[in-house]
Amino acid sequence: MSFSHEDVTLGLVVQLDTAVLRSLGGCQTNAVLGPEGDRSVVGTQDFLVVGLDAAAGRCTAVPLFAKTAVGNQPLENGKKSGRAEQWIGTDTFFSRWQHWRLPVASVVAASADDPATNADRRRYAATDRSALDDIKNWEGRNRASYRDA
Known part of the structure; x- marks a missing residue:
């Protein structure tokens, strides 16, 4: 089921097709783009x-991962709500080094x-805006500048 503009709020966790994001344009990421390639996520994420x-009409979002990697930080399970399948009680991580700016x-x-x-x-x-601010604040410490996704 797709979302409406009103559903895109702080703390929302949503599955997005990055190919659609890229095809629509107007999306940016600060994921590292170097000689070894583009570190931004691809596929459904x-x-x-x-x-x-x-x-x-814009938001900032971070991709989530089921496994840790260098630069990833875990989300606290006690702050998760909603559909439990593959969410509540499972390990979830965000990368401190990859934010996306997206049109809603x-x-x-x-x-x-x-x-x-x-x-x-x-x-x-x-109900914890400071937890979301802590994640967003990594955006300012990122090694890479924003670029078109």
Whole structure:
């Protein structure tokens, strides 16, 4: 079930098709792009919305991972809510070194395959804005500048 513009709020966890995001344009990432290649995520990926500029119609999100890697940090299970399958009680990590700036309209368009319903949308830190700010603040410490995705 896809999302509407109003559903894109701080703490939302949504499955996005990065090919759709790239095809729509207007998306940026600060993932490292170096001689060894592009480190930005590809394919279908869960993202956590950590920043929202409703007036500009844009948000900042980080991709989520089931396994840790260098530069990844775990999410606290106690701050997760929504559909339990592959979310509640499972290890989930975000990369401190990869943020995406996305038009909200692109999030809506790229979320068509997300299995959530209105009753079980996944969220993180729904009542803890400081936890989301802590994740977003890594954006300013990133080694790479934003570029088109």
